[in-house]
Amino acid sequence: MRTLTTLGLTVLRLLAERPQHPYELRQQIREQGLDRIVKVTHGALYHTVETLAKAELTRPVETVREGKRPERTVYEITPAGLELAHDRLRELLVTLTPEYSSYCAALAFMSLLAPEDAMKRLELRCVLLASELAASQTAYDTVVKRGTPPIALVEMRHQQAHLRADLDLTRSLVEDIRDGRLSWG
Template sequence: MRGITSLGLAVLRLLAERPQHPYEMRQRMREEGLDRIIKVTHGALYHTVEALTKAEYVRGVETTKEGRRPERTVYAITDAGREVALDRLRGLLSTPAPEYPGYCAALAFMSLLPMEDAAGQLEQRCVLLEAELAASQTGYDALVKRGLPPVALVEMRYMQAHLRADLDLTRSLVDDIRAGRLRWQPVPGGTEQEVDR
């Protein structure tokens, strides 16, 4: 297993606390709000645990069966798993990595739309960002109220900062288009080309 994914890192962190089975890990991720930053599906979680087991970063320590339910294997982190998790975490914390969000690409090609259409789409984005920011704050407040320590919530603060920055930029783009500071002219053939930025 070359690189540890975010989901793999989450699994290793949870297992560093105590041995667990995947169902319990998924519940803990929900309780801690990790499912807001990491896509956690049943299949992806089991695939990740399987890959971590194959790489010898985790190992099954016990298998239980209750009634008609399928067997559940409880996993624990290995020394190699702890080491790779710490190395990966150090790299993620210390080294900025380029991200290629779709919004950045859309902004690069925004001049294909008529200005009024682009402004309308950006206004719609503002509405959705405001709702997402409000939902994130509500989730954050609920986790604080449940007593989660601040260190367990720093990723939510990071996400909220990005949402605020996205919202601020998007609002300023709408303002610039509406005020005529950001303009582009139609190009023959029905497309438009930016002339001012």
């Protein structure tokens, strides 16, 4: 396996907790709010599970059937899968990867708009950011109440920190435009 994708790492992390079938994995991704950091489609999840099994990073342990539902294969992580997950995680924790934000590009080209138009757009962004931050906090509180351990929620804290920083900067830009400290030359 060339490299472990974020979805692959997600699957391995969940399987490290306990053996599961892909449908359970999908439920866990939703319940733990991991779908906010990794894009998960039905097809991508099943493809990832198959790819991990072919690479012997996971292995099927049983096939179960509940009622009239189709058979479901339960997978567990292998020692090689756990080792690769550890290695990939160590790499990700120390790698600074440039992120190409469309908002950053918009800020760089904001002078194409009239100051009043830019300010109105930034004010709207503040409303949207505040709403997203509130929704994120609600989601965080919900998973905490379910008993999710804090270590499983650090990515949500990271996302909230980015939202707060974005909101603070955007509010500051609105004030700077309104007060004339940021003007178009």
